[in-house]
Amino acid sequence: MARIGIAGAGVLGRLLAWRLAREGHAVQVVDPAPGPDAPPTGSLLPGQPHAAGFTAAGMLSPLAELDCGDVEVARLGWRSLPRWRALCAELTPPGYPQPLMRQRGSLLLAHGSDAGAAQRVLARLQAAPDQPRPEALDAAALHALEPAVAPNLTAWYLRDEGQVLPREMLQALVHQCPEAQWHWGRRVQRVLPGELLLDDSQALRCDLAIDTRGLGAREQVPGGLRGVRGEIVWLHAPGVSLQRPLRLLHPRHRVYLVPRPNDLIVVGASEIESEDRSPVSLRSAVELMAAAHSVLPALAEARVVHQESNLRPATPDHAPVLQHQPGLLRLNGLFRHGWLIAPALVDDALAACGLAPLVETAHA
Ligand SMILES: Cc1cc2nc3c(=O)[nH]c(=O)nc-3n(C[C@H](O)[C@H](O)[C@H](O)COP(=O)(O)OP(=O)(O)OC[C@H]3O[C@@H](n4cnc5c(N)ncnc54)[C@H](O)[C@@H]3O)c2cc1C
Structure with missing residues (x-):
């Protein structure tokens, strides 16, 4: 010992x-x-990291992050998934509304006008050695997986990806x-x-x-080591069904929507070269939420219940x-x-x- x-x-x-x-x-x-425990929502103040x-x-x-990460990160990610599954089986409290880890795949999405940006990202993912390929979905297949997603989006399925709470x-x-x-x-x-x-x-x-x-x-x-600022927004969206993380391939932002229990959807995240931990800026909030609404139009009546910023430790x-x-x-x-x-x-x-x-x- x-x-x-x-x-x-x-x-x-x-x-x-x-x-x-x-x-x-x-x-x-x-x-x-x-x-x-997590700081209570709404109580985050600058100076309280x-x-x-x-x-x-x-x-x-692992696959989607190849857009901004090395293939070694993807390999570590694939090795980690079964680890999270095992931890989830041990740690999810009885009766909890959702397992602490889920593996239902994720979707990459692009508006027609952003096809160029999407192709650049897909080419990067497809060039990575020993990695599974994103699967192109037609409109019917997209609707079957995520009926709330806007029907005019182009979609690819990343089959084995997951999420933790x-x-x-x-x-x-x-x-x-x-x-x-x-x-x-x-x-x-x-x-x-x-x-x-x-x-x-x-x-x-x-x-x-x-x-x-x-x-x-x-x-x-x-x-x-430096901090890279990231900002997220939580939406309360009862009635908006979302089964898995969605990523919008966008020329300027890496925007994603991630389902959480109790009708919450997390929209993130900015990536800003700054160590400023102050609350979310209007610009980031507007851009993240506009992108999210373009993916899930039913979010129009969602309520903004929480916003948070933090720093990613980066070499x-x-x-x-x-x-x-x-x-x-x-x-x-x-x-x-x-x-x-x-x-x-x-x-x-x-x-x-x-x-x-x-x-x-x-x-x-
Ligand atoms: C907006 C945002 C979205 C993200 N989304 C994802 C995602 O979807 N998937 C993903 O894989 N990653 C994501 N990340 C990245 C992920 O959160 C970080 O990579 C991860 O939290 C780093 O873990 P860590 O344990 O090294 O550091 P941290 O989680 O930052 O923990 C460091 C700990 O050290 C403590 N500490 C600090 N100073 C001291 C001290 N002097 N003495 C003792 N303790 C100290 C802190 O209080 C803290 O508890 C995201 C990050 C952000 C900001």
């Missing part, structure tokens, strides 16, 4: 804690957030892991081999110190950081793929540290 200290309880920190505690290690996790994972749409889109999954990973010790409201200044240096200069000593502080680790990530080349030396592991730079790739990255990291994965890696 090893003593493990984890700095940061985002997607990575919680997944690592859950895995390592279940394998019998003594795990302590430190995070400045007041507790494990919280894990990017809470804001995320939770799409598990990020807030619920983050909460479940803590609530169903009482074996770990969770220290909320504490900040880690530095993560060094075998110790976490806390904000009051106390040190938490351990056999393996793990740094998963996202942007909070900026000074200690080799090669540098200069957008590749994730996995750095290991005796007594120390750093994982960071998950950019716009944190939910997509975290389980496979955690497998690789634990293998690098000599802490074997729970089960053998399975490919989707």
Whole structure:
């Protein structure tokens, strides 16, 4: 049994804690957030940063993300999908309205006027080695899958893609892991081999110190880290049926609509080179919602119930950081793929540290 200290309880920190505690290690996790749950909607203020994972749409889109990610990200994503399925089976609370992870595929959509932009994205997806191909859908097939989508859109089906419910999954990973010790409201200044240096200069000593502080680790990530602003809008749309994530291929934006329980649809996301965490701008809100309405006309009467912005932790080349030396592991730079790739990255990291994965890696 090893003593493990984890700095940061985002997607990575919680997944690592859950895995390592279940394998019998003594795990302590430190995070400045007041507790494990998502900040209440509507109460986000600038200066109160919280894990990017809470804001995320939770799409598990290895193929669609090839538009802006490397093929290695897609491979990590495909390896992660069965991991999420297994976690979902263990963590979805009984009676919950929707499983914490679903795999019904996703749709790429384009308006006729944007055919050029759509072809550029499709060519990129089709050129990736060893990847499944998007399947073109005719109007009847599109209607059968998603009857609320505007009929004049061109559509492609990405069969095996999925989604998680990020807030619920983050909460479940803590609530169903009482074996770990969770220290909320504490900040880690530095993560060094075998110790976490806390904000009051106390040190938490351990056999393996793990740094998963996202942007909070900026000074200690080799090669540098920056925040990339993302904004999302939640719509309450009773009666508007949506079964799977939709992405609109658009010349200027990467707009998606993601169904959530209780008639909610998340519309996202801007991608802005700025570390501004202030509330969503009028321009982003207008552009995201206009695009969403063009895809699902029935959203006209939806209510805007929540808006949120956050920063994605990104390296200069957008590749994730996995750095290991005796007594120390750093994982960071998950950019716009944190939910997509975290389980496979955690497998690789634990293998690098000599802490074997729970089960053998399975490919989707
Ligand atoms: C708008 C938006 C949409 C997104 N959509 C998707 C999506 O659909 N699919 C997908 O795969 N990814 C998506 N992402 C990306 C994903 O959310 C991130 O890649 C992921 O959250 C990164 O995980 P992390 O654990 O590294 O960091 P975070 O989730 O940011 O967690 C870092 C943790 O470290 C803590 N911390 C910070 N400083 C300290 C400190 N000094 N001491 C201790 N703890 C500290 C923070 O409080 C936080 O809990 C999206 C992101 C955004 C912003």
